[in-house]
Amino acid sequence: MPVKKKRTRVDRPTRQAQIFETAARLFCERGFEGASMGDLSDALGLTKAGVYHHIGSKEELLYGIMAYGMEMFESKVLKDVETIADPLERLVATVRGHVLLVTRDRPKEVTVILHESNALRGRYRERINARKRRYIRFLEKTFRELIASGAARRIDPVVASYMMLGMINWIYQWYRPDGRLSEQELADRLVDLLLHGVLKGNDNAAQSRGAAAEAHG
Amino acid sequence: MPVKKKRTRVDRPTRQAQIFETAARLFCERGFEGASMGDLSDALGLTKAGVYHHIGSKEELLYGIMAYGMEMFESKVLKDVETIADPLERLVATVRGHVLLVTRDRPKEVTVILHESNALRGRYRERINARKRRYIRFLEKTFRELIASGAARRIDPVVASYMMLGMINWIYQWYRPDGRLSEQELADRLVDLLLHGVLKGNDNAAQSRGAAAEAHG
Amino acid sequence: MPVKKKRTRVDRPTRQAQIFETAARLFCERGFEGASMGDLSDALGLTKAGVYHHIGSKEELLYGIMAYGMEMFESKVLKDVETIADPLERLVATVRGHVLLVTRDRPKEVTVILHESNALRGRYRERINARKRRYIRFLEKTFRELIASGAARRIDPVVASYMMLGMINWIYQWYRPDGRLSEQELADRLVDLLLHGVLKGNDNAAQSRGAAAEAHG
Amino acid sequence: MPVKKKRTRVDRPTRQAQIFETAARLFCERGFEGASMGDLSDALGLTKAGVYHHIGSKEELLYGIMAYGMEMFESKVLKDVETIADPLERLVATVRGHVLLVTRDRPKEVTVILHESNALRGRYRERINARKRRYIRFLEKTFRELIASGAARRIDPVVASYMMLGMINWIYQWYRPDGRLSEQELADRLVDLLLHGVLKGNDNAAQSRGAAAEAHG
DNA sequence: CATGAATGAGTATTCATTCAT
DNA sequence: TATGAATGAATACTCATTCAT
Numbered sequence: 001m002p003v004k005k006k007r008t009r010v011d012r013p014t015r016q017a018q019i020f021e022t023a024a025r026l027f028c029e030r031g032f033e034g035a036s037m038g039d040l041s042d043a044l045g046l047t048k049a050g051v052y053h054h055i056g057s058k059e060e061l062l063y064g065i066m067a068y069g070m071e072m073f074e075s076k077v078l079k080d081v082e083t084i085a086d087p088l089e090r091l092v093a094t095v096r097g098h099v100l101l102v103t104r105d106r107p108k109e110v111t112v113i114l115h116e117s118n119a120l121r122g123r124y125r126e127r128i129n130a131r132k133r134r135y136i137r138f139l140e141k142t143f144r145e146l147i148a149s150g151a152a153r154r155i156d157p158v159v160a161s162y163m164m165l166g167m168i169n170w171i172y173q174w175y176r177p178d179g180r181l182s183e184q185e186l187a188d189r190l191v192d193l194l195l196h197g198v199l200k201g202n203d204n205a206a207q208s209r210g211a212a213a214e215a216h217g
Numbered sequence: 218m219p220v221k222k223k224r225t226r227v228d229r230p231t232r233q234a235q236i237f238e239t240a241a242r243l244f245c246e247r248g249f250e251g252a253s254m255g256d257l258s259d260a261l262g263l264t265k266a267g268v269y270h271h272i273g274s275k276e277e278l279l280y281g282i283m284a285y286g287m288e289m290f291e292s293k294v295l296k297d298v299e300t301i302a303d304p305l306e307r308l309v310a311t312v313r314g315h316v317l318l319v320t321r322d323r324p325k326e327v328t329v330i331l332h333e334s335n336a337l338r339g340r341y342r343e344r345i346n347a348r349k350r351r352y353i354r355f356l357e358k359t360f361r362e363l364i365a366s367g368a369a370r371r372i373d374p375v376v377a378s379y380m381m382l383g384m385i386n387w388i389y390q391w392y393r394p395d396g397r398l399s400e401q402e403l404a405d406r407l408v409d410l411l412l413h414g415v416l417k418g419n420d421n422a423a424q425s426r427g428a429a430a431e432a433h434g
Numbered sequence: 435m436p437v438k439k440k441r442t443r444v445d446r447p448t449r450q451a452q453i454f455e456t457a458a459r460l461f462c463e464r465g466f467e468g469a470s471m472g473d474l475s476d477a478l479g480l481t482k483a484g485v486y487h488h489i490g491s492k493e494e495l496l497y498g499i500m501a502y503g504m505e506m507f508e509s510k511v512l513k514d515v516e517t518i519a520d521p522l523e524r525l526v527a528t529v530r531g532h533v534l535l536v537t538r539d540r541p542k543e544v545t546v547i548l549h550e551s552n553a554l555r556g557r558y559r560e561r562i563n564a565r566k567r568r569y570i571r572f573l574e575k576t577f578r579e580l581i582a583s584g585a586a587r588r589i590d591p592v593v594a595s596y597m598m599l600g601m602i603n604w605i606y607q608w609y610r611p612d613g614r615l616s617e618q619e620l621a622d623r624l625v626d627l628l629l630h631g632v633l634k635g636n637d638n639a640a641q642s643r644g645a646a647a648e649a650h651g
Numbered sequence: 652m653p654v655k656k657k658r659t660r661v662d663r664p665t666r667q668a669q670i671f672e673t674a675a676r677l678f679c680e681r682g683f684e685g686a687s688m689g690d691l692s693d694a695l696g697l698t699k700a701g702v703y704h705h706i707g708s709k710e711e712l713l714y715g716i717m718a719y720g721m722e723m724f725e726s727k728v729l730k731d732v733e734t735i736a737d738p739l740e741r742l743v744a745t746v747r748g749h750v751l752l753v754t755r756d757r758p759k760e761v762t763v764i765l766h767e768s769n770a771l772r773g774r775y776r777e778r779i780n781a782r783k784r785r786y787i788r789f790l791e792k793t794f795r796e797l798i799a800s801g802a803a804r805r806i807d808p809v810v811a812s813y814m815m816l817g818m819i820n821w822i823y824q825w826y827r828p829d830g831r832l833s834e835q836e837l838a839d840r841l842v843d844l845l846l847h848g849v850l851k852g853n854d855n856a857a858q859s860r861g862a863a864a865e866a867h868g
Numbered sequence: 869c870a871t872g873a874a875t876g877a878g879t880a881t882t883c884a885t886t887c888a889t
Numbered sequence: 890t891a892t893g894a895a896t897g898a899a900t901a902c903t904c905a906t907t908c909a910t
Contacts, residue, residue: 015890033250034336037884049886050891058884091415115332119251146415153417159398159406160415162391163384170383181376189376197414198308198363198377200370232873254901266903267874275901449869467684468770471905483907484870492905525849549766553685580849587851593832593840594849596825597818604817615810623810631848632742632797632811634804666894688880700882701895709880 015054019044024065024108032062032112032119062116063124069109070131077101082138087145088152092191094142098168099187103177111172136161164194232271236261241282241325249279249329249336279333280341286326287348294318299355304362305369309408311359315385316404320394328389353378381411449488453478458499458542466496466546466553496550497558503543504565511535516572521579522586526625528576532602533621537611545606570595598628666705670695675716675759683713683763683770713767714775720760721782728752733789738796739803743842745793749819750838754828762823787812815845 013021022043026035037058041048055061077097084090102110117128143157167190175186230238239260243252254275258265272278294314301307319327334345360374384407392403447455456477460469471492475482489495511531518524536544551562577591601624609620664672673694677686688709692699706712728748735741753761768779794808818841826837 031250033248047892152415155415156406163410166384166387167380174379189373193380195414195416197412198369198372199412264875465684467682481871586849589849590840597844600818600821601814608813623807627811627814629848629850631846632803632806633846635852698896
């Protein structure tokens, strides 16, 4: 009597995973509102009703993708990094991990998080935002510790955190992995720019603050 | 769609301008696909047909908004800045101008450019992209001159340009003008971070490059 | 004291006539439902409201065009022909007159009558149909007299009338005045075919060709 | 739009067929532009979206109807007739077949072809026109052979073809099957008129009436 | 005589979703 | 699991028409 083993094998991607991946790609390419369930079912070679067998609703699907992206980020980046004691080392590892995730691993799911999070409503939206805020607080804390340790200048930790996020979250808009720079080289250059800035020099902090004020005034 | 304008009173905003502003706000809040022409006409206190008296199509409206945002940017930021001879002064003025535009003047129109430019097709899309590329080339050139002048470290001008763009373009996601920081203060801090980076120190360039490599390896 | 003479000059086409002509062309090209008042005003170089200054409604405009086409037909064809005593001569003159009107004079207005008369409703529709029926009755009477006179075979006058109408009304679908045949030649051939048919008879071909030429000359 | 058909019971008309028939009737009654998809879905007892499950677009629906009408014509009329060697017999059979198709079998689909073919655009239009031209060329060839065989007078084959088409295509405008004439009688009379014309010849009327009856019987 | 602005009803079409099979 | 058929509500857009100026 043959035992029906219903797709237990892990190497064959589950329908669920297949749907997530395809939907993530479509939401990325056309936006959440711009990608229809018909587009998705076509891309999957299923009927629309077939897709609905696996998901609850389009919004749940979006939430699922974002939650998956978040899990990727948290397990692949945050987890390895949160425990690093030295704030400088921790910051560098965070930037590198985040950049590499964005350029290499799950770009679609993560990009969707950035651009479609206000397509989410109510509870779902709040859950995703909570996880985002957690990351921001982690960054701010790291910058504060870096200042306290004497390694960093007296920068604004909030501004620095969002500056760093902006810099990383913009990557997908321009970076092509088959271009001039490898992911590692990109990460190196971004770490370097974040840590030391553009200008040459030793006690230049005071100098250039003056220059900025001058140019503006 | 009316082309002739004979409106005598300049101080009363034209319907055209009113539509642009309202649409920019809606496209910003809900996305281009997410905001319907019904939403727009409701917000304007007109019927849908009334709106269509003034615009050609939703896509043309989007293009109009983006072109307007671009004109704002070019006339209020680029124009004043392109002629500055000293590259450092020029960079600082550019960052300040761009940040202030984004935080103060026409945030909606400019934000729409960032997020909805792939809702545009064909000719319109190409025109907007061309103007974006022009700005990027201007930034890269400025960074190159800065390096050549000896003021900047041997950074990657392309990466630096996109890092700067990402940092500025992310602002609308978190900055609130009624918060702790004024627009001027925000601009100051961003200029400072971009120029001198996070870390303290004199000949720190060499130092921290080492730190980055260490943290990664 | 100057006497205001408001466009009495006949040689300058009145707005009314201009609108009729342009509308007839558009209704012909795109159908009554397919041609919009916007198309019409554009083609006239006026605004829609400008057009409405001269007409009551789109349906009235259609009725006006059809009535004009009917008047053309009645004054240029029927009037000259109704009084001809000899039924053969009368039939030939009618066919020739109708064909030449359709190919030469007012093709648009007349074509519109054929194709858009069920776009008309109520009273208007009935009026146009009454004039059509009057023509059909005239044709049937002519055929009956032709049979009674001994010139025609014992054909069915109704079928013959509609056959003749179909043959003429189809002309606009294929005949091009700049082609191989002149309008006169076309009329000749149709008269000939109607009178003598396709097959070779005894000597009636030559006979009636003469009759046709006579009736026309 | 479903492509696969697995309907086992052949006798129950498919939705597809039901839609085609109803749409053909509506396009006929109100014209393509005048009949709305709402009219169609109402007539079918479906929602508009329900109709769109079965068709691609209104234009494709029109094309489908016309192609179906063309297939009817080609399979029911042309196919049986193209192989007839004798040109007179062939002409008579063609007229009879065409008239009977128009009066009896699929009047709506065929009528739509006549009146709405310029509602079609591009590829679709060209395909339908190509099939029309093929028929016209067949008619012209038949007339030429008839002349060459010595049976017909030296008429113009092009004019004769279009005259015949006009005569048949006009039928739907006036003929009512429940009237005085049966379809067969109508066909008889039209064949007779086309072949022998209106006028009395010498003895060819009797002759060719016999020929017509022979060709038909 | 003509216009720009506006409208209410309607256009074809697409949406996410459901359900009997 | 999956499907074909269906739906109600929405989509962008167009229509003929009106009216104050």
